[in-house]
Amino acid sequence: MVDLQPIDRIEIVILVDNASCERPSETSIVSRATEWAQSGQGQSTKLRTGHGLSLLVKTELDGDIHQVIYDTGPSDELFHHNVRQLGLDLSETDAIVISHGHWDHMGGLFAALKAIGGQEIPVYIHKEMFRKRGVESKFLFWKRIRELAPVPTRDAIKKLGGKLIHSPNPTLLTDSTLMVGGEIPRITHYERGFPGHVAYIDGQWVPDQDVIDDSCLVAHVRDRGLVIMAGCSHAGIVNITRHAANITQQKEILSILGGFHLVGKNEDRIEPTINDLQKYSPHYLTPIHCTGNKAQMMMRQSFGDRYVRGCVGDRFVFES
Ligand SMILES: [Fe+2]
Ligand SMILES: [Fe+2]
Numbered sequence: 001m002v003d004l005q006p007i008d009r010i011e012i013v014i015l016v017d018n019a020s021c022e023r024p025s026e027t028s029i030v031s032r033a034t035e036w037a038q039s040g041q042g043q044s045t046k047l048r049t050g051h052g053l054s055l056l057v058k059t060e061l062d063g064d065i066h067q068v069i070y071d072t073g074p075s076d077e078l079f080h081h082n083v084r085q086l087g088l089d090l091s092e093t094d095a096i097v098i099s100h101g102h103w104d105h106m107g108g109l110f111a112a113l114k115a116i117g118g119q120e121i122p123v124y125i126h127k128e129m130f131r132k133r134g135v136e137s138k139f140l141f142w143k144r145i146r147e148l149a150p151v152p153t154r155d156a157i158k159k160l161g162g163k164l165i166h167s168p169n170p171t172l173l174t175d176s177t178l179m180v181g182g183e184i185p186r187i188t189h190y191e192r193g194f195p196g197h198v199a200y201i202d203g204q205w206v207p208d209q210d211v212i213d214d215s216c217l218v219a220h221v222r223d224r225g226l227v228i229m230a231g232c233s234h235a236g237i238v239n240i241t242r243h244a245a246n247i248t249q250q251k252e253i254l255s256i257l258g259g260f261h262l263v264g265k266n267e268d269r270i271e272p273t274i275n276d277l278q279k280y281s282p283h284y285l286t287p288i289h290c291t292g293n294k295a296q297m298m299m300r301q302s303f304g305d306r307y308v309r310g311c312v313g314d315r316f317v318f319e320s
Helices: 076-085 109-116 154-159 237-248 264-279 293-306
Strands: 009-016 054-061 064-070 095-097 121-125 132-139 142-147 162-166 171-173 178-180 197-201 204-207 216-221 225-230 253-259 284-288 315-319
Touching (some): 009 076, 009 216, 009 225, 076 109, 109 121, 109 154, 178 237, 225 237, 264 293
Antiparallel strands (some): 054 064, 171 178, 197 204
């Protein structure tokens, strides 16, 4: 068990996502950028969307505030643009946490490090994130590997002040107000990782379906429950939720927010995922980024008011 401190408040700003929302949210926990951004330039129309995810996470306990960047989106340019449009100052950031080693979550890492200002900053990673990776397609006897865009190297991260912290196990940070989940036990039979995913190791492409580095970021809002943030959920969002609840010994789930990766070949997982997530009775569910339209629609039907749409620039606030 990990002693994750119950906090008074958490604020999550979606810095990068695939989608933008124009209409105000009907749920009080969410404000659109036009409603909260202080720069006066926070018009959601001026924010850019892109395939990727980045969250700015702020925790508060007894007046102490910590700020963490969870993932950095696909590119430096996109990260920098949206942070500027939202009028955010990232110089007080305590740490960067990377959910897994894919370009759409790590591509803006240099911009994040530069925005923090060059001082030494912990960057929570898993050592397998730096593998060269690809996706294999097969058709009869034909086989092709599409190499994925590279992620920043260890050396380049260190040069910009990043202090790499390998976290294969659950790890507390920011005065124990947040937890990096570490490797996620793969329990459900239907969450089978990323089919066709391969890694280039010792001069050859080998199966890498598990994406073992895929993890989550977790907070515990006092008397309300866990807030679970996922990058792409290659480990499976049900496995991630189960792991977060087990490790923290918390049954109440306040919010699950992130990319659930239920597109393409993974669409057969939508139904069992919804059935199993319902067993955890989350108060709010926000599937964004790579979740896919079909899964989002089915989740909206299944979860009703508890389904909360999230888009670039949105600010979520959960209080005890
Ligand atoms: Fe992703
Ligand atoms: Fe991914």
